[in-house]
Amino acid sequence: MTVLTVENLTVALPSGGDREHAIESVNFTLDAGEILCIVGESGSGKSISAAAIMGLLPPALKVRTGTIDFEGNDLLRLPPEQMRVLRGRRLGMIFQEPMTALNPLMRVGDQIAEVLKVHNVCGSSERVGELLAAVNLPDPARLGRSYPHLLSGGQRQRVMIAMALALEPAVLIADEPTTALDVTTQMQILRLIKDIQRRRGMGVLFITHDFGVVAEIADRVVVMQQGRIVETGAVASVLDHPRHDYTKALIAAVPHQARPPEPAATGRPVLELVGVRKTFSRGGGLFGRRVAVAAVSDADIVLRKGETLGLVGESGSGKSTLARCVVDLVHPETGAIRFHDTDLRLLTRANWKPFRNRIQMVFQDPFASLNPRRRVGDIIATGPMAHGVSRHEAHERVRDLLSLVQLDPGAADRYPHEFSGGQRQRIGIARALAMEPELLIADEPVSALDVSVQAQILALLEELRLRLGLTMLFITHDLRVAAQICGRVAVMQRGVIVEQGITSEVFSRPRHPYTRGLLDSIPGRSWLPPVA
Amino acid sequence: MTGFLSAYLRNRGAIAGVIVLLIVAFVAATASILFPFSPWDMRGIPFAMPGETDFLLGSDSLGRDVAAGIAYGARVSLLIGAVSTAVAVFLGVTLGAIAGYAGGFVDDAIMRFSEFFQTVPSFVLAVVLVAIFSPSLGSIVAAIAIVSWPPVTRVIRAEFLSLRSREFVQAAEVLGRSRPAIVFLEILPNALTPIIVLSSLMVANAILLESGLSFLGLGDPNMMSWGFMIGAGRSVIRLAWWMSVFPGVAIFLTVLALNLVGEGLSDALNPRLARRR
Numbered sequence: 159m160t161v162l163t164v165e166n167l168t169v170a171l172p173s174g175g176d177r178e179h180a181i182e183s184v185n186f187t188l189d190a191g192e193i194l195c196i197v198g199e200s201g202s203g204k205s206i207s208a209a210a211i212m213g214l215l216p217p218a219l220k221v222r223t224g225t226i227d228f229e230g231n232d233l234l235r236l237p238p239e240q241m242r243v244l245r246g247r248r249l250g251m252i253f254q255e256p257m258t259a260l261n262p263l264m265r266v267g268d269q270i271a272e273v274l275k276v277h278n279v280c281g282s283s284e285r286v287g288e289l290l291a292a293v294n295l296p297d298p299a300r301l302g303r304s305y306p307h308l309l310s311g312g313q314r315q316r317v318m319i320a321m322a323l324a325l326e327p328a329v330l331i332a333d334e335p336t337t338a339l340d341v342t343t344q345m346q347i348l349r350l351i352k353d354i355q356r357r358r359g360m361g362v363l364f365i366t367h368d369f370g371v372v373a374e375i376a377d378r379v380v381v382m383q384q385g386r387i388v389e390t391g392a393v394a395s396v397l398d399h400p401r402h403d404y405t406k407a408l409i410a411a412v413p414h415q416a417r418p419p420e421p422a423a424t425g426r427p428v429l430e431l432v433g434v435r436k437t438f439s440r441g442g443g444l445f446g447r448r449v450a451v452a453a454v455s456d457a458d459i460v461l462r463k464g465e466t467l468g469l470v471g472e473s474g475s476g477k478s479t480l481a482r483c484v485v486d487l488v489h490p491e492t493g494a495i496r497f498h499d500t501d502l503r504l505l506t507r508a509n510w511k512p513f514r515n516r517i518q519m520v521f522q523d524p525f526a527s528l529n530p531r532r533r534v535g536d537i538i539a540t541g542p543m544a545h546g547v548s549r550h551e552a553h554e555r556v557r558d559l560l561s562l563v564q565l566d567p568g569a570a571d572r573y574p575h576e577f578s579g580g581q582r583q584r585i586g587i588a589r590a591l592a593m594e595p596e597l598l599i600a601d602e603p604v605s606a607l608d609v610s611v612q613a614q615i616l617a618l619l620e621e622l623r624l625r626l627g628l629t630m631l632f633i634t635h636d637l638r639v640a641a642q643i644c645g646r647v648a649v650m651q652r653g654v655i656v657e658q659g660i661t662s663e664v665f666s667r668p669r670h671p672y673t674r675g676l677l678d679s680i681p682g683r684s685w686l687p688p689v690a
Numbered sequence: 691m692t693g694f695l696s697a698y699l700r701n702r703g704a705i706a707g708v709i710v711l712l713i714v715a716f717v718a719a720t721a722s723i724l725f726p727f728s729p730w731d732m733r734g735i736p737f738a739m740p741g742e743t744d745f746l747l748g749s750d751s752l753g754r755d756v757a758a759g760i761a762y763g764a765r766v767s768l769l770i771g772a773v774s775t776a777v778a779v780f781l782g783v784t785l786g787a788i789a790g791y792a793g794g795f796v797d798d799a800i801m802r803f804s805e806f807f808q809t810v811p812s813f814v815l816a817v818v819l820v821a822i823f824s825p826s827l828g829s830i831v832a833a834i835a836i837v838s839w840p841p842v843t844r845v846i847r848a849e850f851l852s853l854r855s856r857e858f859v860q861a862a863e864v865l866g867r868s869r870p871a872i873v874f875l876e877i878l879p880n881a882l883t884p885i886i887v888l889s890s891l892m893v894a895n896a897i898l899l900e901s902g903l904s905f906l907g908l909g910d911p912n913m914m915s916w917g918f919m920i921g922a923g924r925s926v927i928r929l930a931w932w933m934s935v936f937p938g939v940a941i942f943l944t945v946l947a948l949n950l951v952g953e954g955l956s957d958a959l960n961p962r963l964a965r966r967r
Binding site: 482485486487510511514515517518519521522523526527528529530531532540541544545586589593 | 856857858860861862863864865866867868871876879880
């Protein structure tokens with residue numbers, strides 16, 4: 159039975175945007191008891207579609223044409239009071255960012271009870287406990303009395319789901335509900351949503367950018383590109399036999415080829431970490447006692463010439479801290495960081511300088527890693543100039559570097575905001591390569607990028623590695639990416655390296671339970687993208 | 691840049707502020723052409739009503755031209771406002787940048803030092819400083835600068851604290867740039883926006899402080915200033931209201947204009963606010 163029908167929906171963008179419509183002639187239906195995934199890259203209009211259904215479009219976006227039929231009502235023409243009654247009672251929504259979606263000054267249980275109160279449902283206190291139990295939260299009575307800051311991201315997202323389910327809506331809209339979560343938590347939330355949907359026979363509209371998630375959870379799929387629907391169908395047919403070129407390209411971009419096993423690198427160690435330990439102290443101040451938190455404890459890593467070592471783990475596992483120890487952005491307390499024959503940990507700032515030429519870093523966020531007030535050419539030339547290369551010579555080399563990372567040489571005179579995320583990441587890589595390093599540290603270089611751009615950047619890094627003979631320390635939380643680009647991997651959990659070895663061996667025969675858990679949590683693990 | 695201009699021009703109050711400021715600046719610049727005599731000269735009968743015997747805005751108790759006084763006073767006000775703000779911004783930015791970038795003990799020391807100045811009422815401190823160092827243009831500028839740098843330090847320090855952990859700053863560290871280069875070439879240009887807004891408000895505040903000082907007789911005795919004129923007219927306000935009212939209006943309009951400009955800048959330079967309109 160169809161519960162929700164979106165017909166010919168067009169939403170206009172404010173004039174001066176990069177296209178006329180945010181979404182154009184969008185048609186889809188949602189049946190009771192199914193999960194429909196809307197999948198697309200950023201800017202494809204998938205979130206706008208969801209916002210239009212909930213009546214939560216930003217004021218600047220106006221609906222041009224179309225109807226959204228829900229239980230015999232056209233949601234777009236419903237007066238606001240009636241829409242308010244439907245929202246929450248018949249239509250539930252969960253959002254992407256569980257960290258900011260809850261009121262920090264209100265107990266979790268009271269927030270859920272408020273939903274019930276607003277819709278005049280009595281007997282709320284027992285109901286809150288039932289709801290918290292229904293989303294598999296431990297000790298619902300105690301948890302209902304806690305404030306949001308005491309809850310982890312996954313727990314908060316469960317509370318959000320409990321709120322959305324409070325009045326047993328017919329349709330649940332989930333806008334990237336797992337994107338901000340770690341992979342193991344993501345798997346738990348996906349299972350929970352699927353489980354609840356089955357039990358209650360709800361229709362779920364699930365918005366995501368991740369084909370793995372689609373494979374894991376969806377019954378049917380809608381693929382959006384640039385505000386239009388390019389393909390609709392059952393999940394098996396779309397994922398395994400995509401018809402539209404865009405869908406094919408997207409699926410081909412999902413990292414999937416495991417790297418062909420190559421002879422283990424036997425060259426001299428370039429970088430050797432022995433017993434590196436870094437503790438942060440938190441809190442304190444005038445009266446409180448400072449609490450020490452071990453970010454990295456006793457990490458041992460060897461990186462040989464020409465190999466790529468992947469450092470994988472969930473957020474807070476200390477992988478970024480370890481990488482920052484290597485480039486002296488973070489100073490570890492104990493241990494040795496041997497680069498060839500020098501212990502970098504013991505160097506002063508001045509003595510470090512010669513090594514800046516040889517060790518470089520690519521950062522995670524392409525929007526924060528380039529100084530917005532400087533031209534791209536200056537950004538790239540800065541490094542060599544700080545090491546005594548003349549201004550003229552440094553700028554000469556900028557053109558070569560830009561073409562090396564496949565950007566137009568004219569880019570040198572422009573500012574970072576004129577570039578897309580993928581292009582900025584190329585600029586970041588060019589900045590690192592300007593120093594002609596032998597060791598490149600890449601800290602989540604593709605995690606902020608769309609899947610097709612991600613594939614391009616990974617291909618570029620691999621090509622550069624082979625061409626320039628780079629040794630690479632590659633940090634990622636995405637095991638698919640690690641499987642594609644890294645020869646060896648080290649798995650980190652709470653500051654400790656729990657397992658390390660040849661990628662294919664670690665992934666096919668994980669020894670540590672944590673590694674096994676991580677691998678089991680890859681969404682859509684059973685689905686292998688068809689090789690194009 | 692065109693984006694900034696169009697965002698600024700959308701705010702009518704800000705346009706009015708700029709126009710008033712331009713008029714004040716024009717009057718200050720052409721004072722010696724409009725009134726080719728000293729504002730201290732006795733030009734006619736005392737207590738002439740505005741419009742009477744060549745006195746556009748009347749004359750004071752010694753027959754001096756009030757209009758000329760206001761025109762020459764504009765010079766003093768703008769000069770002191772601009773110079774003392776420049777000095778205060780320089781001091782504040784330097785200390786705030788060091789505190790925000792270095793952190794730790796240096797940060798604590800600088801912030802406690804700035805709090806020392808913030809706990810003393812700024813006008814009282816300025817009065818004491820000018821009284822000790824005898825009133826002159828230099829001592830007034832110095833006193834105003836000394837009482838107005840702490841807010842700049844706080845703002846710059848806060849900006850530095852948040853920018854310091856941004857990835858482009860880390861990238862600069864990894865590239866091996868020197869500390870001064872990171873502070874002044876990488877971070878500072880990104881922290882200037884709030885300072886531009888703040889300094890327009892500081893100019894207004896400096897003009898008020900200067901007026902207050904010269905009202906109390908602590909102005910430069912060789913310079914005609916608005917505060918001095920009000921102070922001189924205060925005792926005869928029932929006889930000759932124009933002696934106090936017109937300089938007062940001049941102070942009011944200039945300070946209001948600067949505040950409007952400051953608000954306009956803050957709206958235009960804050961992309962989140964600009965988009966909402």
